[in-house]
Amino acid sequence: MSSSKLTRRGLIKTSAIAAGAGLALPTYLRADGHSGFTNAPTGDTVTLGFNVPQSGPYAEEGADELRAYELAVEHLNGGGDGGMMNTFSSKALQGNGIMGKKVEYVTGDTQTKSDAARASAKSMIEKDGAVMITGGSSSGVAVAVQALCQEAGVIFMAGLTHSNDTTGKDKKANGFRHFFNSYMSGAALAPILSANYGNDRKAYHLTADYNWGYTTEEAVRTSTEALGWETVAAVKTPLTQTDFSSYIAPVLQSGADVLVLNHYGGNMVNSLTNAVQFGLRDKQVNGKNFEIIVPLYSRLMAKGAGANVKGIFGSTNWHWSLQDEGSKAFVKSFGTKYGFPPSQAAHTCYVQALLYADAVERGGSFNPCAVGEALKDFQFDGMGNGPTLYRGEDHQCFKDVLVVKGKENPESEFDLLEIVEVTPAAQVTYDASIFGGDLGECNPGA
Amino acid sequence: MDAILLQILNGLDKGSAYALIALGLTLIFGTLGVVNFAHGALFMIGAFCAVTLSRILTLSHQVVDETRKDFLGNPLQVDVPYVYDWFGEAGGSAIIDWAVPLSILFAIPIMLLIGIIMERGLIRHFYKRPHADQILVTFGLAIVLQEVIKYYYGANPIPTPAPAAFTGSFDFGAALGFDPNTIIYPYWRIIYFAFAALIIGAVFAFLQFTTYGMVVRAGMADRETVQLLGIDIDKRFTMMFGIAAAVAGLAGVMYTPINSPNYHMGMDFLVLSFVVVVVGGMGSLPGAVLAGFLLGILESFASMKEVLELLPGINQIIIYLVAIIILLTRPRGLMGRKGVMEE
Numbered sequence: 001m002s003s004s005k006l007t008r009r010g011l012i013k014t015s016a017i018a019a020g021a022g023l024a025l026p027t028y029l030r031a032d033g034h035s036g037f038t039n040a041p042t043g044d045t046v047t048l049g050f051n052v053p054q055s056g057p058y059a060e061e062g063a064d065e066l067r068a069y070e071l072a073v074e075h076l077n078g079g080g081d082g083g084m085m086n087t088f089s090s091k092a093l094q095g096n097g098i099m100g101k102k103v104e105y106v107t108g109d110t111q112t113k114s115d116a117a118r119a120s121a122k123s124m125i126e127k128d129g130a131v132m133i134t135g136g137s138s139s140g141v142a143v144a145v146q147a148l149c150q151e152a153g154v155i156f157m158a159g160l161t162h163s164n165d166t167t168g169k170d171k172k173a174n175g176f177r178h179f180f181n182s183y184m185s186g187a188a189l190a191p192i193l194s195a196n197y198g199n200d201r202k203a204y205h206l207t208a209d210y211n212w213g214y215t216t217e218e219a220v221r222t223s224t225e226a227l228g229w230e231t232v233a234a235v236k237t238p239l240t241q242t243d244f245s246s247y248i249a250p251v252l253q254s255g256a257d258v259l260v261l262n263h264y265g266g267n268m269v270n271s272l273t274n275a276v277q278f279g280l281r282d283k284q285v286n287g288k289n290f291e292i293i294v295p296l297y298s299r300l301m302a303k304g305a306g307a308n309v310k311g312i313f314g315s316t317n318w319h320w321s322l323q324d325e326g327s328k329a330f331v332k333s334f335g336t337k338y339g340f341p342p343s344q345a346a347h348t349c350y351v352q353a354l355l356y357a358d359a360v361e362r363g364g365s366f367n368p369c370a371v372g373e374a375l376k377d378f379q380f381d382g383m384g385n386g387p388t389l390y391r392g393e394d395h396q397c398f399k400d401v402l403v404v405k406g407k408e409n410p411e412s413e414f415d416l417l418e419i420v421e422v423t424p425a426a427q428v429t430y431d432a433s434i435f436g437g438d439l440g441e442c443n444p445g446a
Numbered sequence: 447m448d449a450i451l452l453q454i455l456n457g458l459d460k461g462s463a464y465a466l467i468a469l470g471l472t473l474i475f476g477t478l479g480v481v482n483f484a485h486g487a488l489f490m491i492g493a494f495c496a497v498t499l500s501r502i503l504t505l506s507h508q509v510v511d512e513t514r515k516d517f518l519g520n521p522l523q524v525d526v527p528y529v530y531d532w533f534g535e536a537g538g539s540a541i542i543d544w545a546v547p548l549s550i551l552f553a554i555p556i557m558l559l560i561g562i563i564m565e566r567g568l569i570r571h572f573y574k575r576p577h578a579d580q581i582l583v584t585f586g587l588a589i590v591l592q593e594v595i596k597y598y599y600g601a602n603p604i605p606t607p608a609p610a611a612f613t614g615s616f617d618f619g620a621a622l623g624f625d626p627n628t629i630i631y632p633y634w635r636i637i638y639f640a641f642a643a644l645i646i647g648a649v650f651a652f653l654q655f656t657t658y659g660m661v662v663r664a665g666m667a668d669r670e671t672v673q674l675l676g677i678d679i680d681k682r683f684t685m686m687f688g689i690a691a692a693v694a695g696l697a698g699v700m701y702t703p704i705n706s707p708n709y710h711m712g713m714d715f716l717v718l719s720f721v722v723v724v725v726g727g728m729g730s731l732p733g734a735v736l737a738g739f740l741l742g743i744l745e746s747f748a749s750m751k752e753v754l755e756l757l758p759g760i761n762q763i764i765i766y767l768v769a770i771i772i773l774l775t776r777p778r779g780l781m782g783r784k785g786v787m788e789e
Binding site: 055056057058059060233235236238240242243245246247249250252253254266269270273274277278279282283285300301303304305306307308320321331332335336340341411412414415 | 749
């Protein structure tokens with residue numbers, strides 16, 4: 001038998017703990033933190049949270065993402081030339097904010113670290129009342145922030161994230177991705193590789209030792225092996241590696257005649273630079289020219305590799321040289337404001353901001369479940385990648401994918417990649433079930 | 447056999463960078479007794495000396511080319527470097543092409559000055575403070591320096607290629623009688639190794655064969671006695687700090703064609719260089735050089751596919767594993783002196 005005695009000290013201690021716990025409880029879990037859903041806008045403004053890398057290795061991409069978001073806010077509020085709002089097939093946006101509320105924004109620094117990104121997103125939701133979180137330049141960050149937004153009951157519009165997992169095994173009902181993924185890169189690249197390098201090749205993969213690297217290697221291996229290529233080796237390289245010479249030097253000894261660099265960012269710049277230094281591209285193996293492939297290109301990163309990118313194939317989500325009306329409008333808007341063309345990271349972030357605003361208008365509410373419903377299976381055009389579908393089963397956009405090649409004779413510091421193929425969306429579409437995962441239920445936070 | 451030779455070669459250039467940084471760290475520790483966590487930042491600043499000179503040499507004026515369009519459809523503004531105007535296109539492009547080797551001359555006075563300012567302005571105030579304080583202040587300084595570089599140069603790597611004459615690679619395999627293409631090695635990495643050997647030799651010769659160096663060595667052994675002889679040893683130690691900074695800076699300059707420099711590159715080398723210093727033996731200059739090359743080569747072997755298949759992940763821990771084994775068997779490191787960091 002147990003007995004409990006309530007003492008004065010015990011009461012004070014218990015009260016203090018209870019009060020502390022109450023204060024520590026996230027705003028979005030407290031009854032007074034929402035009105036039907038998390039951070040329902042009550043005044044004449046609505047706050048969006050832009051969570052981008054402002055420090056760390058992807059700070060340049062983060063800065064470009066932020067520029068794009070600022071441009072999107074300007075356009076949503078009726079400023080500037082309207083950019084892609086003029087070419088967007090949906091005409092729900094009127095340039096008067098979102099549902100008549102002026103768009104304001106707060107920013108967070110993901111530092112390209114999952115914990116830091118979650119902390120900054122949490123702060124924007126709890127302290128600043130952000131009704132939607134968007135941005136990022138890493139799949140690890142996207143998956144972490146997406147899970148937080150699901151928990152918190154806000155929409156997450158992913159920025160640059162290329163891993164299959166973001167809308168695969170880690171997908172969430174509150175998360176949406178416009179950017180393409182590893183599978184699509186593999187599917188888009190394979191026919192071009194076949195046409196240029198043939199079907200009898202031996203590939204050696206160097207793969208960044210983290211989630212994105214694995215899914216990219218798997219996607220490229222699957223699609224190239226289907227062509228008849230043989231994978232002679234796949235070596236994991238630490239994410240912190242800066243000098244890849246010890247990984248590259250044995251490539252020729254392996255009998256491989258193609259090197260696939262499943263690397264991004266600084267890893268890509270360094271591994272590609274090292275591979276070119278070692279003269280791999282000047283060699284003949286198995287009676288063929290040795291070739292290098294970079295499955296995911298970023299213009300900002302390609303700049304870091306300089307002339308080493310010349311003639312090397314890869315894929316990208318979007319490029320400023322596209323000549324459709326949407327891309328031209330965006331490049332004009334962005335270029336006039338900032339003096340240089342936007343990156344693919346800027347493009348996807350700008351589009352995501354507009355798509356969110358449009359979904360709110362069409363859904364008639366900021367409630368994440370209404371927004372989600374409006375985005376599900378939404379088909380649109382005029383945003384730079386041709387007709388696009390936001391698939392309801394996994395919240396992944398399906399659109400044309402670009403296969404690009406490092407330009408041999410660039411005319412400016414921005415003119416590094418040339419588009420060699422616009423792969424139609426149908427060719428990169430897959431069954432949503434192949435990557436597993438479960439969207440779960442939409443969480444409005446109420 | 448050819449695979450082993452290849453990894454030894456790979457380890458030599460990586461080991462060269464470790465050895466040069468560790469040499470500077472040991473010089474500073476041996477003379478001033480300071481654990482300098484800002485040394486990696488000096489390596490990074492050296493690399494950015496090359497970037498800066500490269501930008502100076504490519505300073506341009508713009509000429510409108512009506513026949514070409516920019517990304518907005520306006521007539522293209524073509525950058526024409528001033529050196530083209532002064533030396534002709536062939537002469538100007540040759541000067542720009544040789545920016546990295548020319549940066550050696552540019553970096554030496556800058557790095558000496560930075561080293562001296564750093565020592566006189568900040569670090570001397572921490573001589574009598576505990577090592578933990580020195581680590582904190584120098585680590586803080588390293589962060590400040592890298593953020594300053596990031597502010598002015600951005601976060602992305604900046605390509606800084608070697609002169610065209612040194613691009614490409616040498617086929618050691620064919621030269622040594624193995625199959626062609628089995629042991630290839632870039633010309634610039636061979637130059638880097640030779641340059642590191644030259645710098646290391648010069649530092650040792652300076653300390654061993656000059657009066658100045660002899661006094662410095664005497665000061666390292668018994669500072670008080672040297673001061674009692676009326677020699678201003680502090681001034682010489684300050685100069686040694688400047689020389690250590692210049693060595694790190696030159697290592698950075700020559701490293702730029704190997705990997706495009708970025709603001710974080712110093713931190714990437716710093717921790718490993720400290721492990722090199724500890725393995726070599728605190729305060730031992732030959733130990734730092736020996737450990738630099740040894741760990742560089744071991745790191746290369748650990749990255750071999752065959753080794754990784756046998757011991758997955760070994761490439762990420764090999765240096766620390768070897769450090770543990772050496773410190774367990776030889777607590778003072780490979781060539782450590784009795785009494786250093788033991789009080």
